[in-house]
Amino acid sequence: MDLIQRPRRLRGFEAIRNIVRETTVNTSDLIYPIFVVHGEKIKREISALPGQYHLSVDMLAEEIEEISALGIQGIMIFGIPKTKDEAGSEAYHTNGIVQQAVKEVKKHRPSLLVMTDVCLCQYADHGHCGIIQNGRILNDRTLDVLANIALSHAEAGADVVAPSDMMDGRVKRIREVLDHNDFEHIPILSYSVKYASAFYGPFRSAAGSSPQFGDRKTYQMDTGNRRESLREVALDIEEGADMVMVKPALAYLDIIREVKDKFQVPLGAYQVSGEYAMIKQAAQAGLADETQMMVETLTSIKRAGADIILTYFAKEMAKWIRDQ
Template identity: 50%
Template sequence: MSDRLRRLRRTPGLRNLVRETRLRAADFIYPIFVSETATEPEPIPSMPGQSRLPLTAVAAKVKEAQRLGLGAILFFGLPREKDDNATSSCAPHGIVQRAIRTAKEACPEMVLMTDVCVCAYTPHGHCGVLKGHEVDNDETLRLLANMAVSHAEAGADVVAPSSMMDRQVGALREALDERGFMETAVMGYSAKFASAYYGPFRDAADSAPSFGDRASYQHDPANIRHARREILADEREGADILMVKPGIAYLDVVRLARETSDLPIAAYNVSGEYSMIKAAAERGWLDERKVVLETLTAFRRAGADLVITYHALDAAKWLNDN
């Protein structure tokens, strides 16, 4: 008897029947930039197809996401005012807090997630409170905890600390529980690497550091064992979801996270990855639809339960067309 491995690849029906990894719109989390100063959508040049949204456009965008069957929205805020203490990050009427309330009123059933970091709220663009030119870990934890509580008060379902401070998940979990938000989930940016793939995002969020870089608190891209320690630490501290960021160049870390923990695993298909595909597609160098769906399938095949992606709306439409 000879192996004929092509038998089950012969027709579209057979291939679909035995397909191991499947994509659903419900697997996707769509990141949204909400700007306190925008009066209409502001296209982001380095991220074709994406815009900074005014608060007035949030309801329509969330309704579109819900209609397409997306799993969740992840909010990033661009405040009107910045200061060294990131004051507006915790304000009850801050831009993210208002966006959450607007979205919940428009789509009560949509899962709303928030990024908990202060890089866009400070003039220096670093992810915490500075002492000199160094980020003060423990002082930053207090700020992040207050920010997370303010998001929960506004109605966030999931808060996601991305500052990469030691014990950030535990600090948020403790603060949320103390304030009565035991049901608010925490998604840890558990393996977030100091990556050049973040460039377009920093343009979009106006969050590039004004000096130095973030290598002292984000993961070294060369280290995977250290990433495993962070994954385990976030799980011990009470994370409900673990995340790997970036995605395409870090599929080995996604697989590691899947093998390390039974918690849901999210992979962040980051801005640079998105922009590279968009740029090549605009030049006719590749088929955007096929490459995007192949890329998202790769995240799921590597072990991600959820994919945070700027392709979410387009991918959902393509999947719904099939």
């Protein structure tokens, strides 16, 4: 079908207008990742990510009040399921952990921009981002599952859905399903350029999403490829992506700049878990000033061209900006 171009998706309310505004690093550029788990009264520090926590849904109100008080206008929710199966079915369950979290956040802070990660890896017992058959990741069979996940997030109240799986054609399928179900106003932030990187290790530990066999090199990008990144972005925009993401950030600043120069859509960059953990560990070892490294790296990401920065340092950076 011919996709309707909808620039209004990025004008719907103040928070999203702020995060796509071209500016220097400030709190409105920052998106804070949150890991949500089943249970009650859980606030458990993630050993691989010092200063980050697994939170149960009932603990979200306190967290989002702190985030909002700092001026951070958006979060990205990652869910950790209670049970996993081959199809990753909890990812699109009406009462799944992300769906519960979105409703809880919107109940307490309707104005906070809620983005949701759309993927299968942490929900599937095999740890891959797609449906598996005979040891092979099936691209096309995965698309409907991803679309169902995105739809369930939108129905729960998510403001933005963010597919991170790197299956071919997933943006088009998600856009079709959202539009068909009267969610044409929901923007898609596509992880268009996601490299098969070694910098994801702490996240995989936090989310329990390490592949149980093989690796993700058949669907995530080769780390040496530059031209391919531009093709991936072009394809996602053609399919209906409203915003695109480069992941990781620091090792791919050149890619951020090329994407920024070539395409006229808001650009996100993800300062991923390994980048965050390296700074934390260097500081803990007394080898570097954590605050200076935080500011310098986030500034470099913004300088490279990122409009939106997804970072575990969001709260610390917001405090630093406030104190300045």
